[in-house]
Amino acid sequence: MWKLVQIELFKIFRKPRTYIAFVAITAIVGLIQLGFYVDGEAYIKFGMQALDESFNVEGKVLNGYLLAYIILQTLLIHVPLLIALVAGDMISGEANMGTLRLLVSKPVSRTDLIISKFLASAIYTLALLIWMAIWALFFSLLIFGADDMIIMKSEVVTQILKSDTLWRYVAAFGFAALAMVTVASLAFFLSIFAENSIGPIMACMSIIIVFTILNTLNLPFFNNVKPFLFTSHMLGWKGFFDVKVNAENEQIVGSVENLPAVLRSAGVLAAHIVIFLGASIFIFKRKDILS
Amino acid sequence: MEKVIEVQELSKHFSGIAVVDRLSFTVFKGDVFGFLGQNGAGKSTTIRMLLTLIRPSGGQIRLFGKDLTHHRNDILSRVGAVIEKPDLYKYLSGLENLTLFARLSGKSLTHKELLLKLGMVGLEERGRDKVKTYSQGMKQRLGIAVALVHDPELIILDEPTNGLDPQGIADIRNLIQMLSRDENKTFMISSHLLGEMEQIANRMLIIDKGKKIVEGSVKELVDPGKMVLELETTDNIACREMLMKTRWMEQIRQQTGGKLIMDIARNDIPLLAKQLVAMEIQIISMKPVNSLEEYFLSLTKEKAYVETGTN
Numbered sequence: 345m346w347k348l349v350q351i352e353l354f355k356i357f358r359k360p361r362t363y364i365a366f367v368a369i370t371a372i373v374g375l376i377q378l379g380f381y382v383d384g385e386a387y388i389k390f391g392m393q394a395l396d397e398s399f400n401v402e403g404k405v406l407n408g409y410l411l412a413y414i415i416l417q418t419l420l421i422h423v424p425l426l427i428a429l430v431a432g433d434m435i436s437g438e439a440n441m442g443t444l445r446l447l448v449s450k451p452v453s454r455t456d457l458i459i460s461k462f463l464a465s466a467i468y469t470l471a472l473l474i475w476m477a478i479w480a481l482f483f484s485l486l487i488f489g490a491d492d493m494i495i496m497k498s499e500v501v502t503q504i505l506k507s508d509t510l511w512r513y514v515a516a517f518g519f520a521a522l523a524m525v526t527v528a529s530l531a532f533f534l535s536i537f538a539e540n541s542i543g544p545i546m547a548c549m550s551i552i553i554v555f556t557i558l559n560t561l562n563l564p565f566f567n568n569v570k571p572f573l574f575t576s577h578m579l580g581w582k583g584f585f586d587v588k589v590n591a592e593n594e595q596i597v598g599s600v601e602n603l604p605a606v607l608r609s610a611g612v613l614a615a616h617i618v619i620f621l622g623a624s625i626f627i628f629k630r631k632d633i634l635s
Numbered sequence: 636m637e638k639v640i641e642v643q644e645l646s647k648h649f650s651g652i653a654v655v656d657r658l659s660f661t662v663f664k665g666d667v668f669g670f671l672g673q674n675g676a677g678k679s680t681t682i683r684m685l686l687t688l689i690r691p692s693g694g695q696i697r698l699f700g701k702d703l704t705h706h707r708n709d710i711l712s713r714v715g716a717v718i719e720k721p722d723l724y725k726y727l728s729g730l731e732n733l734t735l736f737a738r739l740s741g742k743s744l745t746h747k748e749l750l751l752k753l754g755m756v757g758l759e760e761r762g763r764d765k766v767k768t769y770s771q772g773m774k775q776r777l778g779i780a781v782a783l784v785h786d787p788e789l790i791i792l793d794e795p796t797n798g799l800d801p802q803g804i805a806d807i808r809n810l811i812q813m814l815s816r817d818e819n820k821t822f823m824i825s826s827h828l829l830g831e832m833e834q835i836a837n838r839m840l841i842i843d844k845g846k847k848i849v850e851g852s853v854k855e856l857v858d859p860g861k862m863v864l865e866l867e868t869t870d871n872i873a874c875r876e877m878l879m880k881t882r883w884m885e886q887i888r889q890q891t892g893g894k895l896i897m898d899i900a901r902n903d904i905p906l907l908a909k910q911l912v913a914m915e916i917q918i919i920s921m922k923p924v925n926s927l928e929e930y931f932l933s934l935t936k937e938k939a940y941v942e943t944g945t946n
Contacts, residue, residue, distance in 0.1 A: 355724065358727055441725065442720055443722055443724060445718045445719075447739070448686075449686035449688060451739075452739060453708065630690070632683075632688070632690060633689065
């Protein structure tokens with residue numbers, strides 16, 4: 345199996361389109377960092393106006409941790425497109441090139457072929473998120489330094505101690521990876537039905553957009569469906585930045601306010617991956633290769 | 636003789652239409668087996684079923700004496716194939732493509748061995764170039780190298796000379812003959828060109844609309860002493876009238892577009908020319924027709940499907 349995964353990874357990383365995502369993430373993160381480097385203090389001052397009236401905030405509010413949070417929040421909405429670009433091409437791209445028939449006629453079972461291709465696209469997704477973590481977190485810390493992180497959510501202000509932040513990012517990126525692998529598994533599943541990659545990429549993005557719109561509609565009919573949509577759980581990583589407080593309203597270091605909800609979201613995403621991968625194997629094993 | 640391919644009552648239906656219809660044939664070890672049929676006859680569908688790309692609607696396939704469904708991976712590790720177009724990874728080099736498919740077939744070859752494989756198809760100097768820079772003929776040759784890379788016992792080639800120039804066709808023909816003669820490899824080669832198959836195959840199968848028309852040895856099926864002739868003269872009516880009075884009367888098949896098509900023994904051609912000249916009928920052209928279509932006509936004229944040789 346590992347040999348097949350290696351072959352698939354070799355093909356992915358020899359394709360120029362693979363690097364579009366890495367370049368895009370580098371460019372966007374770099375631009376955000378540049379913007380905050382030039383004008384960040386004024387932006388933070390404006391955002392903190394209301395808080396400054398009641399609290400005396402000391403220290404470096406605009407720090408690497410806060411910037412990483414802003415970047416993660418902004419980028420994770422767009423990253424699915426970059427993931428779909430590669431995962432949606434895994435089968436349909438081979439069909440389009442005409443290499444699928446050669447691949448399937450080799451002494452490798454179709455199940456192994458599908459699993460290895462899926463694992464390769466999952467590894468690509470992880471590589472993309474690690475790249476994003478390096479740029480968004482590591483370089484932000486390098487440029488803006490580290491301090492306690494202050495997050496404002498409508499009526500709640502959360503302050504997370506500097507020493508209690510890094511592990512939360514590791515967990516958040518892990519969760520984000522799970523969410524993005526779910527997107528990859530959907531794009532991968534759709535790629536089985538097409539003979540060019542545009543269809544699966546567009547279909548994957550359309551499904552994400554439609555589901556996201558359904559999430560925002562507060563109608564009883566849709567409310568029953570929402571818990572089962574993977575898009576409802578994709579932003580679960582934010583849960584790692586909600587901190588428990590004790591009776592004295594002091595932050596409990598290392599705590600997550602609603603860990604069961606975060607784990608439930610992770611479970612729903614994992615279930616989607618299993619369903620999409622299982623369906624991909626089931627259909628591909630029975631498919632006539634006519635391309 | 637050892638049977639390499641045994642196909643029995645093989646069928647494939649698409650939306651209720653039979654593309655391959657109860658097809659049976661046998662390929663023996665060391666055969667260069669010509670698989671002939673016009674476009675849409677069901678050749679590629681049959682080959683795809685032999686390579687497990689398409690699930691048959693009915694029938695049985697045995698390769699190397701084993702059932703294909705139950706011993707798929709074991710069987711396919713002994714088979715190399717070029718299916719229709721030789722599509723490969725265009726963003727990779729020829730060598731990289733070769734390495735990749737060798738590994739997929741369970742073989743790990745050294746750089747020297749890979750270059751040797753490329754050398755067999757005359758591509759050793761272009762091995763490092765990306766496939767997207769290759770001409771159609773070079774892609775075809777690389778496709779054949781990919782089919783041979785893991786040293787298979789059975790090689791299935793679907794229209795292997797498509798896109799090749801005459802020299803390229805001759806090179807591939809020589810390669811097939813060399814591998815068949817020196818290494819006792821078994822080939823199954825699909826084509827719609829009878830003339831091409833006559834030169835390399837020892838046995839052949841002709842199918843039409845998914846059904847077998849004829850199977851047997853090339854010597855038995857293609858009589859070199861007889862040929863189909865296309866005749867064009869300055870006065871075709873007079874020519875026809877003249878022929879109707881001769882022993883060739885029975886052999887006139889049709890008159891299309893001002894040309895006569897007739898069966899004739901090769902030795903009779905000078906005599907026919909002499910008689911036409913004597914009758915002052917001037918010959919514009921005399922052309923042998925050896926297309927598969929004409930061969931079909933010659934077979935179906937007798938209103939019978941012929942089976943010779945093995946069956």
